[in-house]
Amino acid sequence: MLSRVASHIYWLGRYLERAENYARFIDVNFNLMQDLPQDLKEQWEPLVAATGDLELYLKKYQGYERHQVMYFLTFDGENPNSMLSSVNKARENARIIRENLSKETWEKVNELYYMLQTGMEKKVWKKEDPRQFFEMVKNQILLLYGLADSTVARTEGWYFRQLGQLLERADKTSRILDVKYHILLPSPIEVGSPLDFLHWMALLKSVTGFNTYRRLYGNIDPSGIVEFLVLNKYFPRSIYYCLKEAERCLHCISGSSSEGFKNSAEKSIGELRSRLEYSDVDDIISVGLHEYLDTLQLKINHISDLIDSTYFRLKDNFIT
Amino acid sequence: MKTEGYSSQEHYDEMFTKEGAIRPHYREFYQFLSKVSSKKMNQLQFSANKTQKAMGMTFNVYHDNQGLEKILHLDIIPRILPNSEWKKLEAGLKQRVHALNLFLQDVYNDQKILKDKVVPPELILNSKDYLKPCMGLTPPKGIWCHITGTDLVRDKDGEYYILEDNLRCPSGVSYMLESREIIKRAYPQLFNDEGVMPVSDYPAKLLKMLQFLSDKPKPVVGVLTPGIYNSAYFEHSYLALQMGVELVNGVDLLVKDKKVYMQTTKGLEQIDVIYRRIDDAFIDPLTFNPKSMLGVPGIFEAYKAGNVAFANAPGTGVADDKAVYAYVPRIIKYYLGEEPILHNVPTYLCREENDRKYVLDHIDQLVVKETNAAGGYGMLIGPKSTKEEHGRFKKLISENPENYIAQPTLSLSTVPCLTENGIAGRHVDLRPYILYGKEIEVIPGALTRVALKEGSLVVNSSQGGGSKDTWVLYN
Numbered sequence: 033m034l035s036r037v038a039s040h041i042y043w044l045g046r047y048l049e050r051a052e053n054y055a056r057f058i059d060v061n062f063n064l065m066q067d068l069p070q071d072l073k074e075q076w077e078p079l080v081a082a083t084g085d086l087e088l089y090l091k092k093y094q095g096y097e098r099h100q101v102m103y104f105l106t107f108d109g110e111n112p113n114s115m116l117s118s119v120n121k122a123r124e125n126a127r128i129i130r131e132n133l134s135k136e137t138w139e140k141v142n143e144l145y146y147m148l149q150t151g152m153e154k155k156v157w158k159k160e161d162p163r164q165f166f167e168m169v170k171n172q173i174l175l176l177y178g179l180a181d182s183t184v185a186r187t188e189g190w191y192f193r194q195l196g197q198l199l200e201r202a203d204k205t206s207r208i209l210d211v212k213y214h215i216l217l218p219s220p221i222e223v224g225s226p227l228d229f230l231h232w233m234a235l236l237k238s239v240t241g242f243n244t245y246r247r248l249y250g251n252i253d254p255s256g257i258v259e260f261l262v263l264n265k266y267f268p269r270s271i272y273y274c275l276k277e278a279e280r281c282l283h284c285i286s287g288s289s290s291e292g293f294k295n296s297a298e299k300s301i302g303e304l305r306s307r308l309e310y311s312d313v314d315d316i317i318s319v320g321l322h323e324y325l326d327t328l329q330l331k332i333n334h335i336s337d338l339i340d341s342t343y344f345r346l347k348d349n350f351i352t
Numbered sequence: 353m354k355t356e357g358y359s360s361q362e363h364y365d366e367m368f369t370k371e372g373a374i375r376p377h378y379r380e381f382y383q384f385l386s387k388v389s390s391k392k393m394n395q396l397q398f399s400a401n402k403t404q405k406a407m408g409m410t411f412n413v414y415h416d417n418q419g420l421e422k423i424l425h426l427d428i429i430p431r432i433l434p435n436s437e438w439k440k441l442e443a444g445l446k447q448r449v450h451a452l453n454l455f456l457q458d459v460y461n462d463q464k465i466l467k468d469k470v471v472p473p474e475l476i477l478n479s480k481d482y483l484k485p486c487m488g489l490t491p492p493k494g495i496w497c498h499i500t501g502t503d504l505v506r507d508k509d510g511e512y513y514i515l516e517d518n519l520r521c522p523s524g525v526s527y528m529l530e531s532r533e534i535i536k537r538a539y540p541q542l543f544n545d546e547g548v549m550p551v552s553d554y555p556a557k558l559l560k561m562l563q564f565l566s567d568k569p570k571p572v573v574g575v576l577t578p579g580i581y582n583s584a585y586f587e588h589s590y591l592a593l594q595m596g597v598e599l600v601n602g603v604d605l606l607v608k609d610k611k612v613y614m615q616t617t618k619g620l621e622q623i624d625v626i627y628r629r630i631d632d633a634f635i636d637p638l639t640f641n642p643k644s645m646l647g648v649p650g651i652f653e654a655y656k657a658g659n660v661a662f663a664n665a666p667g668t669g670v671a672d673d674k675a676v677y678a679y680v681p682r683i684i685k686y687y688l689g690e691e692p693i694l695h696n697v698p699t700y701l702c703r704e705e706n707d708r709k710y711v712l713d714h715i716d717q718l719v720v721k722e723t724n725a726a727g728g729y730g731m732l733i734g735p736k737s738t739k740e741e742h743g744r745f746k747k748l749i750s751e752n753p754e755n756y757i758a759q760p761t762l763s764l765s766t767v768p769c770l771t772e773n774g775i776a777g778r779h780v781d782l783r784p785y786i787l788y789g790k791e792i793e794v795i796p797g798a799l800t801r802v803a804l805k806e807g808s809l810v811v812n813s814s815q816g817g818g819s820k821d822t823w824v825l826y827n
Contacts, residue, residue, distance in 0.1 A: 033617050033618075034598055035616060036604050121638060127585075127589075128579075130590075130593060131592035131598075131599045138407075138408065343617045347606060348650060349578075349606035349607070
């Protein structure tokens with residue numbers, strides 16, 4: 033596979049997953065806000081903080097009014113990570129490698145693009161409850177995954193897209209979890225209160241993990257949820273699971289056995305995966321959840337850089 | 353749907369005779385049309401355009417700030433050609449491509465035709481499309497123009513005339529293929545009843561032709577594109593997808609020991625045949641335009657060493673220059689000893705004094721074209737232009753006579769189209785595609801371009817043209 037094509041497939045995977053997760057971000061916050069006592073103000077700042085784009089936000093806006101934050105996260109073309117930007121970039125990547133996609137896949141990506149265009153025209157971020165729109169976006173992306181799952185040959189291209197999707201998902205799960213850290217409870221006494229409980233529940237629902245969590249862990253308690261979302265061996269959105277699968281993709285691409293490593297990307301992801309594999313939730317709490325997640329995000333970024341230098345970087349063709 | 357009031361007197365109409373009778377090859381379609389409601393036709397039209405959008409059948413318009421991508425409007429009323437007419441077109445196109453290929457081989461090698469003064473040597477040797485680096489070269493299998501998209505029009509007399517030869521990188525074939533898919537869905541039953549010759553095997557034929565250019569048992573083939581900002585990018589990726597080959601950019605390729613390689617995730621992989629959709633001048637910055645960012649340094653040396661084949665071969669542009677066009681009938685006679693089967697449009701060469709004088713005196717009756725411009729740019733349609741425009745072109749011609757030719761205005765034939773005000777005639781041209789591999793083959797179909805504006809003769813997609821599916825009947 034052409035290096036350039038592999039790179040576009042990888043980024044197609046990442047941007048689609050990013051767009052889907054932004055739909056989830058909005059959803060989690062909406063859920064949270066609805067459960068707040070009336071005297072408590074809506075909190076939209078944590079959402080911006082969790083996406084890592086607070087600096088850009090503050091350059092453009094003042095205050096954290098709901099429509100404004102929502103616009104920033106969804107339709108603001110100047111925010112490189114907004115849902116619109118991600119979908120545009122996903123489509124751009126798909127367009128560049130269209131010859132590598134099935135006709136159906138391309139058409140669904142194209143549809144998604146027009147869905148966002150329509151949403152933009154209708155100014156959905158100003159609606160009282162725009163969740164239906166985000167649900168639609170999420171479903172369209174899930175449809176794409178389903179389509180790929182049942183039609184794409186398990187050759188290099190498949191693994192590069194999966195790789196992009198899984199690394200993005202690991203990053204975004206860590207950020208969704210981080211939203212909770214940023215949300216302030218009225219006072220420290222509220223930790224463990226019904227309000228706190230509601231927050232955690234909303235968070236689980238946003239990753240479609242509520243029922244699974246219930247079945248596996250029973251009671252809602254913060255350390256259980258952190259373990260579930262970071263370390264769980266079976267939940268497909270847990271950070272450990274994503275890294276383990278991403279590592280498998282890398283091995284399939286290089287054709288190496290499941291043990292050891294053949295290149296720096298495999299080495300780095302193997303180290304991180306085994307670190308998580310042999311951690312328990314106390315290791316996380318002792319570092320501090322936010323700090324722990326921060327470090328994790330940096331490491332995932334580093335792995336992405338290594339994948340780039342291993343597989344995607346082109347030699348200048350003037351040097352012969 | 354009603355066709356009363358349809359005017360077929362002024363021009364040759366493909367469906368109706370001057371007297372308003374239905375031409376035999378349109379009979380079945382006419383029956384269908386007379387039974388269907390206009391509401392239904394509008395629905396079919398709507399869903400055809402919707403499908404185009406969903407498929408991303410777009411082309412890019414340069415310098416257009418309404419966003420880069422546009423849809424080429426597909427009118428759902430087909431343009432139908434009876435088999436007898438097609439047979440003649442087929443024979444004429446084969447003859448023409450055959451002769452032009454011999455001409456290219458000759459002007460880059462022995463130059464017999466120039467020595468015999470059948471074609472003025474300075475016209476060829478001074479042409480900016482005559483690529484000196486190609487001198488003495490014979491491309492793989494001796495083929496220069498592998499893919500040709502000849503433009504034809506039909507004048508008042510119903511006769512076909514060749515308008516342009518398009519031997520460089522003719523585009524539009526993807527529209528022929530995708531339009532057919534859409535139109536098939538619009539008229540499933542009619543399609544069966546009519547007996548329309550298929551075009552869908554074009555990508556398979558194209559691939560076979562490209563593979564034929566290499567002597568390897570399993571040659572690696574790629575389509576070379578300038579990238580997503582090129583106006584025909586949709587087509588480049590479409591053809592790569594349909595052939596199942598790589599779509600490469602210049603940056604993907606590098607040359608080592610006069611061989612061309614693709615940069616893949618598994619290292620370098622040699623590429624043997626390149627269907628290049630970038631212009632000659634941009635192929636190799638070391639040989640041609642040094643500023644080219646699209647090409648591959650050293651690739652021309654690899655081509656000269658016979659390690660890679662190009663389709664079309666670099667240098668074909670010299671034969672589809674609008675001034676050389678005037679000599680094509682003589683070129684056919686010179687190499688094949690045959691009379692041309694298809695006519696040229698009478699052409700005045702402004703480089704020749706008598707012709708120039710005639711052009712300057714009759715500019716209000718002529719179409720003036722720049723010899724090296726494409727896409728309907730640099731063109732004057734005399735009868736439809738103002739005095740100021742006439743003056744401007746007169747000045748341009750006097751300053752640079754070699755750059756201009758002129759032709760009488762042909763009245764392009766009309767075909768019924770679905771418009772906002774019901775069915776009305778619009779002018780069309782015809783672009784069939786010819787593949788030259790083991791043998792020369794004309795694909796039984798074409799891109800029919802339509803001037804969507806009433807009365808307009810400009811069919812170019814970049815200037816408000818649309819398209820039609822073109823049916824060549826078995827009988």
